[in-house]
Amino acid sequence: MKTYKALTVKQPWAHLIVAGIKTVENRAWTTDYRGRLFIHAGRSFDGDAIEGLPDRFTFGAIIGHVDLIDIVTEHPSPFFIGPYGWVLANPKLIEPIKLRGRVGLFDVHLDRVTYP
Numbered sequence: 001m002k003t004y005k006a007l008t009v010k011q012p013w014a015h016l017i018v019a020g021i022k023t024v025e026n027r028a029w030t031t032d033y034r035g036r037l038f039i040h041a042g043r044s045f046d047g048d049a050i051e052g053l054p055d056r057f058t059f060g061a062i063i064g065h066v067d068l069i070d071i072v073t074e075h076p077s078p079f080f081i082g083p084y085g086w087v088l089a090n091p092k093l094i095e096p097i098k099l100r101g102r103v104g105l106f107d108v109h110l111d112r113v114t115y116p
Contacts, residue, residue, distance in 0.1 A: 018064030
């Protein structure tokens with residue numbers, strides 16, 4: 001089994017990240033980590049998002065991965081609000097893997113990933 005880093009993100013933002021639409025994730029903290037980052041869709045839906053959408057998303061599961069390539073304090077993306085923007089690239093959607101998320105970066109142990 002291989003160990004990877006993961007990050008929990010509320011829906012619909014988690015879906016937008018693995019779909020390649022949201023290429024910057026805002027955080028109040030930074031990390032030295034760079035590399036593959038699995039995106040865990042949290043169990044909650046951002047209340048500021050459009051009503052009626054929660055039924056269309058997966059919750060409480062890893063739904064894909066990206067590459068964390070940089071962390072910046074300024075970015076032209078309309079999604080950037082700071083103070084730190086985690087710059088993401090190479091999004092890949094995977095078949096959901098149910099598991100409990102955690103705060104901050106956390107380790108996940110996966111033996112295989114299935115792509116749709």
